[in-house]
Amino acid sequence: MGKTVVILGAGWAGLPLAHKLLKYTLPKVKDLKVILVSPNTHFYWNLAAVRGVIPGTFTDNELFLPIQPGFARYPEASFQFLLGKASKIDPDSSTMEITQNDGNKSSLSYDQLVIATGSQILNEMPFKPVGTHEETLNALHSLQQQIKAATSIVIAGAGPTGVETAGEIAAHYGAEKEITLVVGGEHVLGSSTVQPSVRQIVEKDLRKLGVKLIHNAKVDISKASNIGDGDAAAQTTIKLSNATTLIADLYLPLFGIKLNTTFVPANLLDSTGSIILDKTMRVTGTKNIWGTGDVGNLEPKQVTVIDAMIVHLFSALDAVLTGKGEVKEYKLGKPMIFITMGKKYATGQIGGWKLWGLLVAYVKGRNIFVDTAKEYVEGRALRHAAM
Template sequence: MKTIVILGVGVAAAPLIRQTMRNVVLKDKEYNLIVVAPTTHFHWPIAMPRVIVPGQLSEDKAMIDLRPIFKEYPSDQFEFVLGAASALDPTGNTVAVSLNDGGSRTINYHTLVVATGTSSKDNMPWKAMATTEQTKQRLHELQQQIENARTIAVVGGGQTGSETAGELGFEYSKQGRKEVYFIYNDRLPLAPPLMESVRKQTKTELEKLNVKLIPNTKVTAVEHSGGDTILTLTDAEGKVTTLTTQAYVPTTGGIPNSSFVPANLLDSNGFILQTKSLQVKGHDNIFVLGDVGSLEECKAGVADAQAVHLIKALPIYLKGGVMPTYTPSNKVMVGITLGRSRATGQFGSFKLFSFLIHYAKGRFLGTDYCHLIAAGKKTLMTTYEK
C-alpha cells in the first residue's frame, strides 16, 4: 500500500483531499489517503472579521464540520486522524502525530503534503486554533466582550485589522452605539504593494463609519484590570498615552505551523522552504502548500493556486512523470471589505470600485461558497463539481 498523507484541512488542503481521492486513490487500490489535523472543522478566515460581531454572521457558515464529508470515502482507503503533526522525519518517511485524545501515533508515508498554514498571534480565532472547541470558545468570549464593551480597540493595520475595524464601525460607531478605535503603526492602514490611493480610500471609509484612527502608534503594553483592558500606546515621537477598552481585538499577523519540521528545511521566519515545483529540496516526496510555505505571501489566493497546481501535478508525480513547475502570480489582487456596504481593492495597478468588491466579496465574505471548498468540490478560482 502506498500511503499519501495530507497534513491540514484548510483552504489549501481541503480541495486537494477530495480531488486526490477521486483522481488517484479511488481509481487504484494500491493507494490510501490519511488526513491529519487537530480540528474537526474547516475554518474560513475570510469571514471572521464579521463572525466576531455578535449576531452578524453565524459561525456555522465559516466553520464547517468535515466528518460528514469524509464519511463518503471508503474506510479501507481513507482515514481522518484527529491530531497535530509533532515531528517529521523526512529521511525515514515518517510523521509523528500528537492525537487529540492524548495518545500519539507514527505514520509512514509514501508521499506527504504539508498544508498546516499559520496560527494567529495573541490567542485570536482568526485562524483555526489548537482544536475546533478552543476556536469556538475563544470566539464566544470575544463576541461577549464586544457585546458588553463601551470602547473597542482594533490593533494592527493590515487587511484583517482594516476589515475588522470596518465591520465594528458599521455595526457600532456609525450609529454612535460604541466607540471603535483602530491603532496602527504607519501613516495609513495597509501597506505596499497596495497603492497609496487604496490605503487612503480605506482610511476615508473607516472615518465615514466614525472609527477613531490612531496612526503611527504601537501598543507597547497590555494590562487587564477588572473588565477593562488598558493599552499603553507609544507614538512615533515616543509620546506615551493609555487607552481603556473593554474589547481588545489584536490583528497582528500569523506564525507558521512548522514546529514539527526539521530546522534545516525552514527559512529564517519558520516557513518551509519550497522549490518551484512546491516540493521540499532533497525530499521529492514532500510537498508544501499555502501559508506554511516560503514561496509566496500568506493569502487564500496563493493557497488556492498552489492547491490547483498540485491537484494536477500529484498524479503525474505518482506515475513517475516530470514535475511541472508552479508559476507564482506577480499580480496584486486584493479585495478589502469596509463594513457591510463599502469596500476597496486593487487589481495589478488599478484601484477597484467599491461596489465591485462589495458585490464580489463584501456581501457574504465567501460564506455563500466556502462549504464547497471545505467539501473539496471547488477552490476560489476553480470549480470541480457542480
C-alpha cells in the same frame, strides 16, 4: 505496495487537495490512500471571522462545517481522517510522530507528505483556529460577548484583518462604540504591493464609519488579557510608541501571525519559520515532502493565492503518483486584495488594477462567501477555480 499520501492540515489548502487526489488520482492509482491529519473536526470559514466576531452576524453552523461528511463518497479503504497534530517528522525514514487529540502518540509512514498546517494570529485571537474545534468555538463566543459589552475598542494592526475588523464593528454598531485603529506606519495595508489609491480609499471609508486612526505608532505595553470568560474585561491601558496612552474596554492585537511549523526540522525552515520550498513546491532538500498555503515561503500568507497553489500541487502529486507527466514549476500569482468594511464600503485590486468598490461590496461584502462554504468543504468547488 500501496501509495500513501499524508496531508497535515485540513484548512484552506489541505482539505481541497485531499478531495482532488481522491476524486481524480484514485481512479488511476487504485492503491492510493490519503490520510488527512487535523486537530479540528470542523473547517473554520475564518474568512468571515472579521464579521463573525460580532454577535448575531453569522451562526456557528455557517462559520464551522464538519469535515468528514464530505469524504463519505470515497472508498473507505482509500481515506483516513486522524484527529491530531504532527509532533515530529523524520524525512530520512519517511515517518512522523502524531500526537492525537486524546494525548496518545502514534507513528505514521508516508510515500508523499504535504504540509498544509497554516498559521495562527500571533496573539491567539480566534480569527484563525486556536486549537481544537471546541477551543476555537469557545474563544470566538467569548470574544463576541466582549465586543458586545465594550463601548470602546482599540485594534492594533492595520493589515487586512485589522482594517476589516475595525470597519465591520464600526459599520454594525455605528456611534454606539468608539473604535480606534493603531497603524504601525504612515498608511493602512502597509504591503508594498498595495496601491496608494487603495490605501487612501480604505482610510477614507474607515473615517466615514467613525473609526479613529492613529498612524506611525505601535503598542508597547498592554496588561489585559484579550480573551476572557465571556464578560467584558476591565478597562485596558495601552501604551504606544509615540508616547500616547489609550484606555479602552477591549484591546484586540491583530498584528502578526505564528506559523504552525514547530514540528518541522529546523534545517527545512527559513528565519521566519516558513518552510523553504523549491519552484515546484517541494520542500528543498527532500524528495517526497511538499508545502502549501501559509507555511511555505513562495507566496504571501493570503487566502487569495490558495486556489492556484492547490491546482499546482495536485498536478505535481498526480504526476508523481501516476508516473505520468512532469512536475512543473509553480508560477507566482498577481497581487490580489479585497477589502470590505461592512456591506457598503469596499475596495481592492488585482495586479496593478484597482477594483470598483461597488463590485467588491457586492461579491464579497454581502456575506463574505459563507454561502459557498458547504461546497468548498465537501470538495465540490474551489473559491475561484474549477475543482
